[in-house]
Amino acid sequence: MRRRGAWTDPAWRVQRDVSLADRHLVEWVAQASVGDQFPEPWRWASDPSESIVRSLVALGVIERPAPEANLADVAREAGVAARAWLAEHPPAGETT
Numbered sequence: 001m002r003r004r005g006a007w008t009d010p011a012w013r014v015q016r017d018v019s020l021a022d023r024h025l026v027e028w029v030a031q032a033s034v035g036d037q038f039p040e041p042w043r044w045a046s047d048p049s050e051s052i053v054r055s056l057v058a059l060g061v062i063e064r065p066a067p068e069a070n071l072a073d074v075a076r077e078a079g080v081a082a083r084a085w086l087a088e089h090p091p092a093g094e095t096t
Contacts, residue, residue, distance in 0.1 A: 018089065022059055029056065030082035032075075053078070061085045 018026075021041075028039045029052065038048040045051035049071060056062045062081045065074045 017092065018059065022055065023091070025052065025055055026059065026061055026082045026085055029061075029078050030086055032079060049075075056082070059085075 025039060025042065028036075037043060038052070042048045042051050042055070053062070053065065053074060056078055057064050062074075062078050
């Protein structure tokens with residue numbers, strides 16, 4: 001359960017190690033092209049795009065987009081943000 005205002009206040013994010021599945025999602029977003037199939041398990045969600053965006057917001061990769069935001073713009077910005085996030089968060093055991 002999220003605290004009230006959690007979407008607008010990034011302080012609610014718990015500092016934790018990122019799961020392997022979450023890291024794979026960020027890597028997929030960083031390299032995805034138009035028409036790529038969604039990764040599992042997100043491809044089985046009722047709305048995969050929304051599920052991926054929620055996951056990226058929860059990880060702190062992107063900020064929550066406005067409800068009226070164009071999905072193509074959100075996807076493009078998420079790709080850029082995912083590449084930046086990966087540069088800042090190398091896999092465990094690696095340093096830059």
